[in-house]
Amino acid sequence: MKIGVFDSGVGGLTVLGALVKQLPSADYIYLGDTARLPYGSKSQATIARYAVFSARFLVEEGAEFLVIACNTASALALDSIKNAVRVPVLGVIETGANAAQASSKTGDVLVIATDATVTSHAYKAACTERNLRAFEMACPLLVPLVEEGWIEHPVTLEVLRVYLLDLLTQSRAAELTPDTLVLGCTHYPLLRPQIERTVPAMRVIDSAEATAGQVAEALNDRVPVDSVGAREFYATDSVEKFKRLGTRFLGSAIESVGLVDLGG
Amino acid sequence: MKIGVFDSGVGGLTVLGALVKQLPSADYIYLGDTARLPYGSKSQATIARYAVFSARFLVEEGAEFLVIACNTASALALDSIKNAVRVPVLGVIETGANAAQASSKTGDVLVIATDATVTSHAYKAACTERNLRAFEMACPLLVPLVEEGWIEHPVTLEVLRVYLLDLLTQSRAAELTPDTLVLGCTHYPLLRPQIERTVPAMRVIDSAEATAGQVAEALNDRVPVDSVGAREFYATDSVEKFKRLGTRFLGSAIESVGLVDLGG
Numbered sequence: 001m002k003i004g005v006f007d008s009g010v011g012g013l014t015v016l017g018a019l020v021k022q023l024p025s026a027d028y029i030y031l032g033d034t035a036r037l038p039y040g041s042k043s044q045a046t047i048a049r050y051a052v053f054s055a056r057f058l059v060e061e062g063a064e065f066l067v068i069a070c071n072t073a074s075a076l077a078l079d080s081i082k083n084a085v086r087v088p089v090l091g092v093i094e095t096g097a098n099a100a101q102a103s104s105k106t107g108d109v110l111v112i113a114t115d116a117t118v119t120s121h122a123y124k125a126a127c128t129e130r131n132l133r134a135f136e137m138a139c140p141l142l143v144p145l146v147e148e149g150w151i152e153h154p155v156t157l158e159v160l161r162v163y164l165l166d167l168l169t170q171s172r173a174a175e176l177t178p179d180t181l182v183l184g185c186t187h188y189p190l191l192r193p194q195i196e197r198t199v200p201a202m203r204v205i206d207s208a209e210a211t212a213g214q215v216a217e218a219l220n221d222r223v224p225v226d227s228v229g230a231r232e233f234y235a236t237d238s239v240e241k242f243k244r245l246g247t248r249f250l251g252s253a254i255e256s257v258g259l260v261d262l263g264g
Numbered sequence: 265m266k267i268g269v270f271d272s273g274v275g276g277l278t279v280l281g282a283l284v285k286q287l288p289s290a291d292y293i294y295l296g297d298t299a300r301l302p303y304g305s306k307s308q309a310t311i312a313r314y315a316v317f318s319a320r321f322l323v324e325e326g327a328e329f330l331v332i333a334c335n336t337a338s339a340l341a342l343d344s345i346k347n348a349v350r351v352p353v354l355g356v357i358e359t360g361a362n363a364a365q366a367s368s369k370t371g372d373v374l375v376i377a378t379d380a381t382v383t384s385h386a387y388k389a390a391c392t393e394r395n396l397r398a399f400e401m402a403c404p405l406l407v408p409l410v411e412e413g414w415i416e417h418p419v420t421l422e423v424l425r426v427y428l429l430d431l432l433t434q435s436r437a438a439e440l441t442p443d444t445l446v447l448g449c450t451h452y453p454l455l456r457p458q459i460e461r462t463v464p465a466m467r468v469i470d471s472a473e474a475t476a477g478q479v480a481e482a483l484n485d486r487v488p489v490d491s492v493g494a495r496e497f498y499a500t501d502s503v504e505k506f507k508r509l510g511t512r513f514l515g516s517a518i519e520s521v522g523l524v525d526l527g528g
Binding site: 034036037038041042043138140141143144147148150154155158159162179200236237238241263 | 408
C-alpha cells in the first residue's frame with residue numbers, strides 16, 4: 001500500500017510523521033507544492049487548480065490512497081481532487097471534526113486556521129454536520145513565527161495570548177461554552193505546548209494525529225505489520241530548503257528530495 | 265508614456281504611489297502576481313520564471329518602461345527580465361543603493377529585506393559597486409505583521425526591536441559604523457515611523473521613494489506635465505483582496521482590478 005500525502009509545503013510532514021508512527025510499514029510519497037505556497041492567502045479557484053495538479057502527480061507516481069494534509073486544500077479543493085483521481089481521498093478537515101466530536105462534552109468547539117480555511121467555513125460546516133457548534137478564527141502570524149523558529153519566543157507567546165484570548169472573548173460573546181480547540185493548520189502542532197499553556201481549559205485537537213489515526217483505521221488490514229516501507233519526498237521548489245525546514249516538521253531527517261515541475 | 269510596475273503582490277503599490285506623486289501625468293499599468301506570492305521564500309529559478317511571465321504581460325499591454333517594484337524579483341530576476349523584453353527596465357535594488365550612497369557619510373549601510381533578497385546578496389553587491397559596505401538581515405515576520413494590519417501593535421514594536429537591535433549588534437561586531445538603513449522590501453515603508461523610532465540614529469531609505477525619484481529623472485522630459493494619466497491594475501488572484509489590501513499600500517482607492525491568468 002502506497003499512501004500519497006500532499007501539502008502546499010512542509011507543514012504536512014507533521015501528518016506524515018503521525019502516519020509513519022501508526023503505519024510504519026506502508027510506503028509513503030509526499031509532495032510539498034513549495035513553489036506556490038502558501039495556499040492560505042489564495043482564492044478557491046487557484047487553490048483547486050494547484051491541488052488537482054499535485055494530486056494527479058501523486059497518483060501517477062503510484063499512490064493508492066491520498067491524504068490531503070493541507071487544511072486549506074482540504075477546505076477548498078477536496079471535491080475537485082476527488083473528481084480528478086480514482087483513488088480514495090481523505091482530508092484533514094473531516095478527520096479533525098471527527099476528533100472534535102469525540103472530544104467535546106459541551107458540543108462547542110474553537111478552530112484556529114489560515115485566512116482561506118476560515119473564510120471557507122469548512123470546519124464550521126463539518127462541525128455542524130456532527131451537531132457541534134464551531135467558532136473559527138484566522139491566525140495568520142503563526143505560520144511565519146513557526147517558520148522563523150520562534151517557538152518559545154516571548155513574541156510568539158504574546159501573539160498566541162492576543163489571538164486566543166480574543167477568540168475566547170468572541171466565542172463567549174456568541175454564547176458558546178467551548179471545551180475543545182482544533183489546530184486547523186499543519187504548522188500549529190509545533191506550538192501545541194505553548195497553546196495548551198495559554199488556554200489550559202481547552203482540550204487541543206491536533207488534526208495531524210487525528211488524521212493518522214483515521215487513516216490507520218481505514219487501511220490497517222491492508223498494510224503489512226512487520227516491515228518498514230519506502231519514503232519518497234518531492235517538492236516544487238528548493239529541495240535544500242525543504243530538507244532543512246522539513247526535518248523539524250517530520251521529526252526525523254529527510255535524506256533525499258526530488259524536484260518536480262508542475263508548470264506555472 | 266505608459267509605465268509598467270510589477271510586484272509579486274500589493275507591496276509594489278508603495279512604489280506606484282510614489283511614482284504617481286512624482287509623475288502624475290504618465291499612464292500606469294500595475295501587475296501584482298498575487299497567485300504566486302510571496303516570491304521571498306522561493307528559489308531563483310522559480311522567481312525568474314514568474315517574473316519574466318509578468319514582465320512580458322506588461323509589455324504586451326503597452327508598457328514602454330518597466331519598474332520592477334519587487335525587491336526579490338529585482339535581486340534575482342532583473343537580468344532575466346532585461347533579456348526577455350525590449351523596453352528599459354529599472355529595479356528597486358539599484359535605486360535603493362543609489363539613495364544609500366547619497367545618504368551615508370560613514371560608507372556603512374544596513375539593509376533589511378526578505379530571505380530571498382538577503383540570500384542573493386544583491387544589495388551588498390550593488391553597495392560594493394558604490395564603495396559602500398553593507399550588512400544585510402532577513403526580517404521574515406515584518407510582511408505578515410503589515411498584512412495583519414498590526415502597524416502600531418506592541419508585538420510589531422517588539423519584533424522590530426528584536427530584529428533591529430540584533431542587526432546593530434551584528435554589524436558592529438563586524439566592525440561597521442552604519443548611519444543608513446535601507447528598507448529593502450516594499451512592505452516596510454508602512455512601518456517607517458516605527459522603524460525610525462526604534463533606531464533613531466539611522467537615516468532610513470525608502471526604496472519606493474528613491475525609485476520614483478530616479479524614474480522621474482530618467483523620464484521627466486518625455487511625460488507631459490499638465491494632465492492626469494490612466495491607471496490600470498491587474499492581479500493573478502482574488503481581485504477583491506487586491507482592492508482591499510492594495511488601497512492601504514497605494515494610499516488611495518483602487519476602483520477596478522482585472523484578473524489575469526499567467527498559467528500555472
